[in-house]
Amino acid sequence: MSKKVKFQTPTGMHDILPEDQFLYEKIWRVVDDVAKFYGFGKIDTPLVEEAALYEKGTGGTTDIVEKQMYTLKTKGDDILALRPEFTPGIVRSYIQHGMINLPQPVKLYTYGPLFRYEHPQAGRFRQFHQVDFEVFGEQSAALDAQIIQIFYIILKELKFSHLIIEVNSIGDNQCRPYYKKLLSNYLRPRQNSLCADCRRRIRENPLRTLDCKEEKCQRVRSQAPQLIDHLCEECKNHLKSLLEFLDVADLPYHLDPYLVRGLDYYTKTVFEIFSDKAMATNQPVDGGEETVQRNALVGGGRYDGLARLLGGKDVPASGAAAGVERIISLMKEMGFDSGSEPLAKIFLAQLGDLPKKKSLKLLEEFRKAKIQIAESLGRDSLRTQLARADKLGVEYTLILGQREVLDGTIVVRKMDTGEQQTVKLDKVVEEVKQRLKK
Numbered sequence: 001m002s003k004k005v006k007f008q009t010p011t012g013m014h015d016i017l018p019e020d021q022f023l024y025e026k027i028w029r030v031v032d033d034v035a036k037f038y039g040f041g042k043i044d045t046p047l048v049e050e051a052a053l054y055e056k057g058t059g060g061t062t063d064i065v066e067k068q069m070y071t072l073k074t075k076g077d078d079i080l081a082l083r084p085e086f087t088p089g090i091v092r093s094y095i096q097h098g099m100i101n102l103p104q105p106v107k108l109y110t111y112g113p114l115f116r117y118e119h120p121q122a123g124r125f126r127q128f129h130q131v132d133f134e135v136f137g138e139q140s141a142a143l144d145a146q147i148i149q150i151f152y153i154i155l156k157e158l159k160f161s162h163l164i165i166e167v168n169s170i171g172d173n174q175c176r177p178y179y180k181k182l183l184s185n186y187l188r189p190r191q192n193s194l195c196a197d198c199r200r201r202i203r204e205n206p207l208r209t210l211d212c213k214e215e216k217c218q219r220v221r222s223q224a225p226q227l228i229d230h231l232c233e234e235c236k237n238h239l240k241s242l243l244e245f246l247d248v249a250d251l252p253y254h255l256d257p258y259l260v261r262g263l264d265y266y267t268k269t270v271f272e273i274f275s276d277k278a279m280a281t282n283q284p285v286d287g288g289e290e291t292v293q294r295n296a297l298v299g300g301g302r303y304d305g306l307a308r309l310l311g312g313k314d315v316p317a318s319g320a321a322a323g324v325e326r327i328i329s330l331m332k333e334m335g336f337d338s339g340s341e342p343l344a345k346i347f348l349a350q351l352g353d354l355p356k357k358k359s360l361k362l363l364e365e366f367r368k369a370k371i372q373i374a375e376s377l378g379r380d381s382l383r384t385q386l387a388r389a390d391k392l393g394v395e396y397t398l399i400l401g402q403r404e405v406l407d408g409t410i411v412v413r414k415m416d417t418g419e420q421q422t423v424k425l426d427k428v429v430e431e432v433k434q435r436l437k438k
């Protein structure tokens, strides 16, 4: 006997049901408006890229490349990966289309789904959406500040009130190698007090030990030398300039010397944006011992070496991405409602086969006239249809029966008084338009 199969969405992936669509649409609308105002052009890149793009771009020692990529082999033996982030794909596109020959800076933005094979938990999914902004060809910290400001504005437009911007500089090729050595020298004799991941990170990427969420690792790091004290002149000035821009733009930031971010390509500026509300919602991970630390809504920074690493020229760049599901979950907590959903003021009730057939064309005439109209084509009884119209709170119900179809008429019923009038079927859209105007 065959077992009954019960299909579910894959772990960590979710349907977006009709009742939640308005939240996504609201975000896309705000993002498009802000992007247009600040001169960003929309770009869409493929959902899959060569896996090597991420191995090289995102970086071999990152969690994304080590553990989280969905890779696949095509029939032609190409190794592709579902995109785990936007940045390497957008840099690839910038190089591929010779955007270096355009007037700089080139400002691009996008949004869409991404895939990471994560341990699913609150605010962490295997398929999720990001809004992503990138600027190419400009070294000035002004652009880092503008990227931060843009995400701050987007969140404000979505009614977030208490936002915190954490910033740091992780230096560049001049100063970081020396600091890494300094940090490894500090960590090595203390490795027994670190978690297994951090013991491994001492060799591979000691900076990552700084943002480890384990308490024992945080104890060790509290005495560690700080990168901010070892920045080269250029990085120091860049950071100083960034903070000045943030001050003048009234963006409330906090300098966090332990913020390093989990991606390999950053140089100088790194930042994350949190909501106070997000901090209050820390909750235990399913079945795990760790607790979810506050989830960043936005993460980004400067990445001056990535274009060259991916085969292009030296192009300074800066950007960031926001996690859409994290934003939506807080919007829901804040009671964000659809508000602007068009509510039908008219209901079309039909009685019988012929009227039902006529209804399809009539509904389309109302759509063309931009009049929202509700119906219940699956129902036959007038009583049920009127009850539904009542529930929707419409002003008028149009009643189309067999006789009306034959006469080329329709009944217009005013719902609050019950008053009815018969009008010509081919004039009903105009008639309703006039009545709604009153």
Ligand code: HAM
Binding pocket: 084, 085, 086, 087, 116, 118, 123, 124, 125, 126, 128, 129, 130, 132, 133, 134, 263, 296, 297, 298, 299, 300, 301, 303, 318, 319, 320, 321, 322, 323, 324, 325, 326
């Ligand atoms: P990221 O920090 O990996 O950076 O991701 C940015 C944001 O995406 C996070 O702050 C979070 O809100 C959201 N996010 C990340 N992973 C997940 C997940 N598994 N489930 C739900 N939300 C998630 C980047 O992706 C960089 N490409 C950002 C960037 C652009 N840097 C420069 N340009």
